[in-house]
Amino acid sequence: MSSVHLLLDCDTGIDDSLAVSYLCSCDHVQIEAIVSTPGNVGVEQVASNNRALLDLCGKSDVHVMIGAHAPLQIPLVTTPETHGPQGMGYATLPTPETSPAHPGGAVDYWVEAARTNPGELTVLLTAPLTNFALALRREPKLPWLLRKVVIMGGAFYYQGNTTPTAEWNTHVDPHAAKEVFAAYTAAAEQGLAEDKLPIICSLDTTERFEMRPEFLTHLAEEAGCSEPELVLATDPEGTLSSASNPLVRYLSDALRFYFEFHRHYDQGYIAHVHDYFAAGVAAGTLDYESRPATIDVETESELLFGTTVADFRGLWGKPANAHVVTGNNPEAGFAELVTRLGSLARKLNTDF
Template sequence: MDKRLLLIDTDPGVDDAMAIQFALGLPQFDVQALTTVFGNVAVELATTNALRLLHLAGRADIPVAQGAAHPLAGAFNGGAAFVHGDDGQGNTDYPPAPTQAVAQPAAELLAEVISRHPGQVTLVALGPLTNLAHALRLRPGLVHEVAEVVVMGGNAFCAGNATPAAEANVLSDPDAADVVLGADWPLTLFGLDVTQQVNMPGAVLDELARLTGPLSAYVGQMVPFYRRFCERMRQIDGIFVHDATPLAYLIAPELFRFVHHPVRVDTSPGIGRGKTWPAPSDPAQLQRPALRPWLGRPNVKIAVGVQGSAVVSRLREELLKSNL
């Protein structure tokens, strides 16, 4: 079986941890590297968390490169301890892994891995898009070398979750998101339009929490903190599995429905900051003066529909099977 090569850019994060657990456990995937970025936590802690996840999975051979500590413009906003815990891992407070990140910055490693395997690497972005923007500036030709870019972020046709206007990953660095969504590479966007329809209920979480593999047991211990947040603030039973949703697409694309539009991101300092704005995909309409900011932008493949229960079933099945 030909494996899909993955490079995961991440800011772990409880749901990031579950996504990485899923990616490492599937025989269809070959994870080439993890790159870390500020977001749910400071980048140094994101790196510590990424190294621990790989160590517990017995995959310390996978390199981790530390990336951006702050947005392209402005400062790091302090993260989301109220969602993911002070350690970003549900306040599990596990010791760090005995391994270290490589010396190479994330943007350099990202560009190197993609260039080493032209047309074969799927870049999965689970946090703010700052590392991707830096990599594009470092090596613009990446747009022709990557197989696909899969982004968890944005809210094309629905309200945000960080503000009424914006989703958290994009709001963390709207300038980088506008660069990445405007690059001429094959990009698929999984925003709140679909990830908030993928609800892993409490009964499934309880089942997964009984897994005994080192990584599975660790994730099982961190999920309750995030679950309490989702149940209290989102009024759901269980959790939204935001970051694992785009990985589910890579093995079961038939569970999703898509539209294609050029997208701009609001980079203003106002109340709309971070909103992802699709425009009509018809080039003739983009000639209208009001739509000129979208003119010349490539179409983005935007997920707008999902069979949420089927995605949860597939995630559950694979996580139980792998029990890393």
């Protein structure tokens, strides 16, 4: 598998944590840096989560940077009811051993990395698009300089998860998302190659990645845990894992909170792991199908604020500015996830 030089922009809550852990398990993926964006929790907490998680996964050398502290035009809204007050559900990690967040500005780093290594950098965004919008303001040639862009966000022919029509990441900073898609429309009008357009992993397909508690049992087996890991819907809420493996224990405690959240909203004792699917697309490990479309974001209507709209038929008379994922394979995706994470967990099998 060809190597991937990755810049990850995330607002690390629970499914972001799963995505980061997975990327750390892929030997062909070199994480160049992680940009911390406010969303699920505030940006300082996001950066702390990222550093602690990298320490856990044996990747303490990866730079962690703090980006913007708030959306472009509206106040920040976080989601402790979904991801817990610190973004990690019931999980706790030691104070990060890595140095404080990289002192250079996240946008400056992003632009300099792209300019220095044209055509090599893959960008994965599992957060609001605030920092990407700011980077595109700084360097409008980014669409040409980047190798690939993968975005988890939006909802098209699908119910939103924040409002009836809007997905969380886009709703947190719809003005940033609108700027990003406008920048790619302008780039397409200037002849940007179609394979440089961002790949959009929207709720339409990310919610097909519906994790069930049995996943953690299989992961513990793959990791060589000394006892079975059983996360049951009948357990008291907040039950903590006693798994012998630190990575399994962390993921179990984080995901239990996520299972409980989904059950509170009548979706069953499951977890939609949106960001893992997007990570697999960026890493080139998960298959998918997509269609070109022109995307825009509603920022004026109170009723539809943050809604993403995709024109698949060219009715607006504008060129496609994205590839919208329309199909994927969750069964194969979960098999890939348990194998990679199990292998990483075995390597890290030392207690705190």
